[in-house]
Amino acid sequence: MSTVDVQNIALSIGGVPILERVNLSVTSGEFCAIVGASGCGKSTFLRMLLSQQRPSSGAILIDGETVAPEPTPDRGIVFQKYSVFPHLTVAGNLVLPADFASGSPLARLFGARRRNARAAAMAMLEKIGLGPHADKYPAQLSGGQQQRLAIAQALSMKPKILLLDEPFGALDPGIRADMHELLSGLWKETRMTVFMVTHDIGEAFKLGTRVLVFDKIRPDGGKAGPAGATITYDLKLDREQRRARALAGAALVAAAPARTANDA
Numbered sequence: 001m002s003t004v005d006v007q008n009i010a011l012s013i014g015g016v017p018i019l020e021r022v023n024l025s026v027t028s029g030e031f032c033a034i035v036g037a038s039g040c041g042k043s044t045f046l047r048m049l050l051s052q053q054r055p056s057s058g059a060i061l062i063d064g065e066t067v068a069p070e071p072t073p074d075r076g077i078v079f080q081k082y083s084v085f086p087h088l089t090v091a092g093n094l095v096l097p098a099d100f101a102s103g104s105p106l107a108r109l110f111g112a113r114r115r116n117a118r119a120a121a122m123a124m125l126e127k128i129g130l131g132p133h134a135d136k137y138p139a140q141l142s143g144g145q146q147q148r149l150a151i152a153q154a155l156s157m158k159p160k161i162l163l164l165d166e167p168f169g170a171l172d173p174g175i176r177a178d179m180h181e182l183l184s185g186l187w188k189e190t191r192m193t194v195f196m197v198t199h200d201i202g203e204a205f206k207l208g209t210r211v212l213v214f215d216k217i218r219p220d221g222g223k224a225g226p227a228g229a230t231i232t233y234d235l236k237l238d239r240e241q242r243r244a245r246a247l248a249g250a251a252l253v254a255a256a257p258a259r260t261a262n263d264a
C-alpha cells in the first residue's frame with residue numbers, strides 16, 4: 001500500500017537512450033500491468049522502482065519520499081525464473097527473509113521467534129497450496145509450485161510494493177490461470193501496489209486496474225536520433241467500479257419482471 005510518483009525520469013546507457021520522459025502517478029493499491037515491445041525498457045523500469053538501477057535524471061518518490069538508493073524490504077520482486085534458494089526446503093525459503101531481518105549477527109532466528117516464523121511460513125504455505133510440500137526442496141516442485149513459492153517469499157516481508165517481471169511467462173496456460181487467481185486473491189487481501197511486466201496482453205487486462213504501454217516514440221515526430229521509450233498509453237480500467245456496476249445491473253435484471261413475447 002504505497003503511492004508511487006515517477007517524475008520525468010530518463011535513462012541512457014553508454015550514450016544510448018533507454019527511457020525518457022517517463023511520468024506516472026500511482027495511488028496506493030493499484031495494479032499496474034506493463035506491456036510493450038521486447039527490449040523497450042520494461043524490466044529496466046521495474047529495476048528503477050526497486051533501486052537496482054538509477055535514472056540518469058528525474059526522480060521516483062514513494063509515499064512522497066525520494067526512493068531509497070538501494071533495494072529495501074518494502075519492495076518485493078518476483079522474476080520469471082523461479083528465484084528461490086535451491087539448497088533450502090520450501091519452508092526454509094519462507095523463514096529465510098525473517099532470518100535476514102532478525103538483526104542477529106548470525107542472520108538467524110532462535111527459540112520462540114524461530115517457531116513463530118516457521119508457523120507463519122506454514123500458514124502461508126497452506127494458503128498457497130504448498131502445505132504438503134513444506135519439507136521438499138525446490139527442485140522437487142513443478143514450475144508453477146516454484147513460482148507460488150517465489151511469490152510467497154516476496155510477500156513474506158510484507159512489501160508495500162510488489163514488482164513482478166513476467167512472473168508467469170514460463171508457465172503452461174492452465175497453470176497460469178491458477179496463478180492469476182492466486183495473485184488476484186493475495187492482491188485483494190493485502191492491497192499492495194503492484195507493477196507487473198507481461199507480454200500477455202490478455203493477462204494485463206485480466207489482472208490490472210491499469211495498463212501502461214511502453215513504446216519508443218519521438219515527441220518531434222521521429223526526425224532526430226534514437227529515442228528512449230516512454231509511456232504512450234495509460235489505460236485506467238476502473239475494475240472495482242465496473243464490477244460494482246455489473247453486480248448492480250445483474251441485481252436490476254433479476255428484480256425486473258420477466259418480459260414475454262407479448263411485451264414486444
Ligand SMILES: Nc1ncnc2c1ncn2[C@@H]1O[C@H](COP(=O)(O)OP(=O)(O)OP(=O)(O)O)[C@@H](O)[C@H]1O
Binds near residue numbers: 038043
Ligand atoms: N545494464 C545494461 N547495460 C546495457 N544495456 C542495457 C542494460 N540494461 C538494459 N539495457 C538495454 O536496455 C534496453 C531495455 O532492456 P529491458 O530488459 O528493460 O527491456 P524489456 O522491455 O524488459 O525487454 P523484454 O520484453 O525483451 O524483456 C535493451 O536494449 C537492453 O539491451
